[in-house]
Amino acid sequence: MKKILYVATVAEHFYYFHLPCFKFFKEIGWQVDVACHGVRALPFCDNKFDIHIKRSPADKENLTAYRELKRIIKNGNYDIIHCHTPMGGILARLAAKGERQKGTKVIYTAHGFHFYKGAPLLNWLIYYPIELVMSRLTDCLITINDEDFAFARKHLKAKKIVKVNGVGYNSDIFYKIPTEEKIKLRIKKGYSNDEQLLIYVAEMNANKNQAMLIRAIKRLKDSGKKVRLLIVGADNCNGEYVKLAKALGVSDIVDFLGHRNDACDLVHMSDIAVGSSLREGLPVNVMEALACGLPVVLSDNRGHRALCHDG
Numbered sequence: 001m002k003k004i005l006y007v008a009t010v011a012e013h014f015y016y017f018h019l020p021c022f023k024f025f026k027e028i029g030w031q032v033d034v035a036c037h038g039v040r041a042l043p044f045c046d047n048k049f050d051i052h053i054k055r056s057p058a059d060k061e062n063l064t065a066y067r068e069l070k071r072i073i074k075n076g077n078y079d080i081i082h083c084h085t086p087m088g089g090i091l092a093r094l095a096a097k098g099e100r101q102k103g104t105k106v107i108y109t110a111h112g113f114h115f116y117k118g119a120p121l122l123n124w125l126i127y128y129p130i131e132l133v134m135s136r137l138t139d140c141l142i143t144i145n146d147e148d149f150a151f152a153r154k155h156l157k158a159k160k161i162v163k164v165n166g167v168g169y170n171s172d173i174f175y176k177i178p179t180e181e182k183i184k185l186r187i188k189k190g191y192s193n194d195e196q197l198l199i200y201v202a203e204m205n206a207n208k209n210q211a212m213l214i215r216a217i218k219r220l221k222d223s224g225k226k227v228r229l230l231i232v233g234a235d236n237c238n239g240e241y242v243k244l245a246k247a248l249g250v251s252d253i254v255d256f257l258g259h260r261n262d263a264c265d266l267v268h269m270s271d272i273a274v275g276s277s278l279r280e281g282l283p284v285n286v287m288e289a290l291a292c293g294l295p296v297v298l299s300d301n302r303g304h305r306a307l308c309h310d311g
Contacts, residue, residue, distance in 0.1 A: 001029065001030065001031050002029070002030045002031070002079045002080075003030060003031040003032075003033065003076060003077065003078045003079055003080075004025055004030055004031070004032055004033070004078060004079060004080040004081070004082060005033045005034070005035060005072070005073065005076055005078045005080070005081045005082070006018065006021075006022075006032070006033070006034045006035070006036075006082050006083070006084070007034075007035045007036065007051075007053075007069065007081065007082070007083040007084065007088045007089075007091070007092040008035075008036045008053075008083070008084040008085045008088040009036065009037065009053045009054075009055060009085040009087055009088050010036055010037050010038045010040075010085075011034075011036045011037065011038030011039070011040035011042060011048075012038060012040055013036070013084060013085060014034060014036060014042055014084075015040050015042060016284075017167040017284070018084075018167070019042070019043060019044060020168075022034075022042070022043065022044035022045055023043070023044045025044075026044045030079075031046050031047075032044060032045050032046050033045070033046055033047040033048075033049065033072075033076065033078075034047070034048045034049065035048075035049040035051045035068075035069060035072055035092075036048075036049075036050075036051060036053070036088070037050060037051060037052050037053060038050075049068070049072055051065050051068050051069060051072075052064070052065055053065045053085075053087050053088055053091060054087065055085075055086070055087055056087075057086075057087065057090065057126065057130065062087065062091060065091055066091050066094060066095055069091055069092060069095035070095040072095075073092075073095050073096050073099050073104075074098070074099065077099075078099070078104055079104065079105065080104070080105050080106075080107060081096050081099075081104060081105070081106050081107070082107040082108075082109070083106070083107070083108050083109075084108075084109050084111065085111070086114060086127065089108045089109075089110070089134065090130060090134055092106070092108075093106055093108060093134050093137040093138060094134075094137070096137070097137055100137065100139070105139045105140070106137065106138055106139050106140075107138070107139060107140045107141075107142065108134070108138050108140075108141055108142070108158075109142040109144070110131075110141065110142065110143050110144070110148055110152070110281070111144060111167075111281040111282075112144070112145070112148065112279055112280055112281025112282075112302070112303055113127065113128075113131065113148050113151070113152075114126075114127040114279065115127045115128040115131070116147060116148070116151075116279065116301075116302055117147065117302070118301075119279070131156065132155070132156060132157070135152075135156035135157045135158045136157045136158075138158035138159065139158070139159045139160065140158065140159065140160045140161075140162065141156060141158035141160070141161045141162070142162055142163075142164055143161065143162070143163045143164075144163065144164060144165065144166045144167075144281045144282040145163070145166075145281060145282050145302050145303055145306045146163070146302075146306060147302040147306075148163075148281070148302070149161070149162075149163035165282065166281070166282030166284065166287065167282075167284060168284075168287070169284055169287045169288045169291060170288075171291065173264045174264060174267070174287075174288040174291040174292055175291055175292065176291070176292055176293035177268050177292070181268070182268060182269050185265055185268055185269035186269045188265075189265065189266070189269060191228070191269065194226065195226045195227060195228050196225070196226065196227045196228070196271045196272065197227075197228050197230060197269065197270040197271050197272070198213075198217075198227060198228070198229045198230065198270065198271070198272045198273075198274050198297075199229075199230040199232065199266060199267060199270040199272070199273055199274070199289075199294075200213060200229070200230070200231055200232065200233075200273070200274050200275060200276065200285070201232040201233060201263050201266070201267065201273075201285040201288070202232075202233045202275070202277065202283075202285055203233040203234045203235075203236055204231065204233055204234065204235045204236055204237045204241055204256075205236045205237060206237070206278075207277055207278050207279050208233070208276065208277050209276040209277055209278055209299070210231055210241050210276060211240075211241060211244055211276075212276040212299070213229055213231070213274055213276045214229070214241060214244050214245050214248060214250060214254055215244075215248065217229045217250050217253060217254055218248045218249070218250050221249075221250055221253060227253065228253045228254075228255065229250075229253065229254045229255070229274075230255050230257060230266060230270065231254065231255065231256050231257065232257045232258075232259075232260050232263050232266055233258070233259065234258060234259045235256070235258065241256070242256055264288075267288060267289055267292050267294065268292055270294060271294070271295075272294060272295050272296070272297060273285070273286065273289030273290075273294045273295070273296045273297075274296070274297045274298070275296065275297075275298040275299060275304060276298075276299050277299060277301060277303075277304075278299070278301065279301055279303075280301050280302065280303025280304055281303050282303050282306055282307065283303050283304065283307070286298065286303075286304065286307050286308070287307065290307065290308075296308055
């Protein structure tokens, strides 16, 4: 039986983006193993190894994660190792170096390089040299937008460099619905039909930059607009954005909804999808919103530019 190992920082990454890939490999008879951190159950997975991979390259706990990964890879006799997320990609490629010489193929999907046009200098000083070295340990580097693809082809050293159009979205649930259904959803969720609903589906962190949206809502409120902002995603900012909304006096029109299993319904019932991120690869939340027929208002970055044009 052929075997594939997926590696990433957290289980949620696989749950939201890669289950169709797991299912595909299971259907063609492969063993599918996963190495990541988190209690999230993953369907179509034979073995789930709990590895504490930290997001910072300087975190000493990554040494332990590297040793654990190396043991798993050595004992697993994998045909393919497919790694994701910056630190998942770094540690997996280092740990697979010996097995790669024996024939294991190593794939890294870059969901948006941390170094890009306009990125902070520190990102270039840290992440670009690391990826340059790691690319030499990569059989196939997958990029998901034109900017990363062009840069990788010119500057990186992977055996093969390709571009795919992101991880896609679920067209079975994200599609345009009639106005009548939108109204019913709003009533069901307890929202009024006389206010504009803006929605941003993304975990709360510095890169997603929800603070910009909260400040924008303050300006809209002051100008007399009847709007409400729905922020859908786990809070990884220790409540900073909640405090900001309170300080600006907009707590009554900014709903922090946390992680939701009904995010699809929330998108369907909204009027406008917004995005404030500093960095994106090819954002699924924007694809989903567009599929639902929502207009989008986005910050200017390579992932947003790949999907939308100003106008």
